[in-house]
Amino acid sequence: MKLKRTHTTDLINDSLLGQELILNGWLNSRRDLGGIIFIDLRDRYGLVQVRFADDLPKNILEKAHRLSAEDVIAVKGTVLARPEAAVNPKISSGKLELLASDLEILNKAKTPPFEISRRETGSEDLRLKYRYLDLRTTEMKRNLELRSKAAIATRNFLSGNRFMEIETPFLMKSTPEGARDFLVPSRINAGKFYALPQSPQTYKQLLMVSGFDRYFQLVKCFRDEDLRADRQLEFTQIDIEMSFVDEADVQELSEGLLKHIVKAATGKAMEIPFPKLTWEEAMEKYGSDKPDIRFDLPIHKADDFAKMSSFGVFHSALESGNVVRVLKVSGGASFSRKQIDEYTSLAKINGAKGLAWLKLTENGGEGGISKFVNDEALKALIHQTKAEPGDCFFFIADEWETGLTALGMVRNALGKALNLIPEDALAPLWVTEFPLLEFDPEEQRYVARHHPFTSPRLDELERLETHPAEVKARAYDLVLNGYEIAGGSIRIFQKDLQQRMFRLLNIGDDEARAKFGFLLDAFEYGAPPHGGIAFGFDRLVMILAGSDSIRELIAFPKTTTGQSPMDGAPDTVSQKQLDELKISLIREKAAK
């Protein structure tokens, strides 16, 4: 190329007036008026309008006429002020333009399948197939820039707080518990497999044993589970571990980190410390272990009300030890039957047996279960929830966690539908005192709610075997706008306690030794007390970008079936590759 760039578009400003310079970039758009041609040249940094006047040499004008979208070009020209009437306030260089003196077409482009300057002209499906074009859009550039800023802010903050960034292996041993592993066959050790890490959990604990008392890593994690708008097969964590700390230390550090990232990436200020709720409080008040506290709309206890009513469902629920809870929806009396049905079905999808309702009018209760509710009961409910005519009530009568979870989902849907969520708000909170264990009815055993290395609360240690379901963990989640963006815990660092934990999880001593022997051994050589946290980095930047899909913050994401429409992954491999790995495929057809 003979016209090598001297400037990027963001540098074009008044100080360059009259100066001749060269820009390289893509043809964003062309407006050919016949005797005069305008083009917008785009590079990573922005747009600049270039004008081709009719006194240019013929060969240059012909080239300019021939330009089409996304051609890669080099333009030499002089920076001029635009006439007053021709100023474009929509772009930052809108008061200026480049009067072209030379043009080089570095590479012609085919017509793109969608317009780069108007991203909505392509569906997500199409944009993923041509992701390298999608990444040219302002939206994706902005998202990846925000992500980059957040990553750099993370490193700056943690490095400034004496954390060391240490890499851990991607090829590791498959371990039980948790998500399904991605397996990688070992050629050199035929028949054996590595697993990709679900997180560097054990490695970072071993680094604590090694004495690296403040470790972090921006690290890819892999989980072979079904995808969602906020979940990918591979995702990035800010993984942090610290020695000689308790919960407060990790939380304080995390608050500082989040505040720093938010400031660097968005310019917004965050107030610290963040509010805290115990898991039980969060469930009771918001029906979620990751409540969205950007809006009010609390859940109320309605057991007493249920007793006063004559609604059979409520009474039988209470008799079998279940609970009755209610949401008061301001203005909800205007809901149509169809709308109410939709909330009912939402509650059912999320496990509730149903959703009882009742509208409050000037004349008292109406519709739904109103005929089972006497004046006295209604009055008490109105008093308790500060309800007014025009409101409506949604009730669940169910097992505590199931019912509250379902009502929490209804609450979230209402928050959205009623526009209760302030835009641009950032509402963080800590959720603490999670139960250590959770009974898995499928496997008929307890599983760790967080992970098996999480320390139980020390004042409950003696109840570990006798009342395992009631013991709380030294775990904490950081929630932002209804998303879990980080989770961590103070870890077990003593061999005995770790072995007790494995036994509780029905992992036999032999299995524990086979799977986690290296960790148990390490604990015998002077393991310091330690704890940490891991941030879901993609999810965090998704929230900061105001997006509701994690794919918007990942350069090359997978679709919900785990495929990459661009490169066609996953794909079959050659027989030769399989032979080398000593792998033979089972034919699926016979199954059906």
Place this chain on the structure above:
RNA sequence: GGAGCAGUAGUUCAACUGGUUAGAGCACCGGCCUGUCACGCCGGAAGUUGCGGGUUCGAGUCCCGUCUGCCCCGCCA
């Protein structure tokens, strides 16, 4: 594993209750145009209605299967 929605021109969408030659915007191609910036005006080309099967005189439309995309439940220590 389950539920819902969608798949029609390069693209974004339309096409009534099954009925004429499947339409429109944008993009594209050709022409005109000296201050446009979603430039404008005139003209043109453009279709395996995701794929396979079925019902019917007749299927984009109905039925069955299948694939893909999105959203959700399960799952995600």
